Amino acid sequence: MTTLFISDLHLDAERPGITQLFARFLDGEARSADALYILGDLFEAWVGDDDPAEAGAVISETLHTLAASGVPVFFIRGNRDFLLGDTYAARCGMTVLGDPTVIDLYGTPTLILHGDLLCTDDTAYQQFRTQTRAPQWQAQFLAQPLAARLAFAEQARVTSRARYGELQASGQSETITDVTPATVQDWFARYGVTRMIHGHTHRPAIHDEGNGHTRIVLGDWYTQGSVLRVDADGVALAAL
Secondary structure (H helix, E strand, C coil): CCEEEECCCCECCCCHHHHHHHHHHHHCHHHHCCEEEECCCCECCCCCCCCCCHHHHHHHHHHHHHHHCCCCEEECCCCCCCCCCHHHHHHHCCEECCCCEEEEECCEEEEEECCHHHCCCCHHHHHHHHHHHCHHHHHHHHCCCHHHHHHHHHHHHHHHHHHHHHHHHHCCHHHHCCCCHHHHHHHHHHHCCCEEEECCCCCCEEEEEECCEEEEECCCCCCCCEEEEEECCEEEEEEC
């Protein structure tokens, strides 16, 4: 049996093919898994559980079918869908975990997280993250009309793209948008684990971090699928 890990699908109406690929994955390989872990950014944007977007409706139905078949589905919120709430999670039949969480993976304690908390060199983003995770900020945001929340999400997307372009132009994109090595080492020590799995950076790889520590970075689903398969014999990171 195999446990599956995915992240950064960024499901969006502009890329219906990826939503269809994910639905096929859920109806296919995922049906025989021990469990499925989604480590954030399932959606390109999430402005509240009342969002009537078609992708959200399709995926909730397909995930619920998977969970009802006996495959546990776990979810960690990402930087794009941190407002995904208990109502939508229940529609999907998935359990929301804290970011980060330590799980026992075939005898190996493993730290799982979205990954943005490791990017501590990006101080501007970390300040924004702290602000938007505050319960008061979230309550005020969710109290706004849906149209206003959708407009905010679109503006945030435009701002994010512009900032990434500026970082590329200045030659800082490779460092600022990736994890901070010292933070990675600190988290290994803090949580007492030798393996870490995360997404967010869109740089799929299996890293030997020294001292018997392994950091696995999940791939995104912008143009194809990406899945990490873990069983008692080891790990395999592959494109779909």
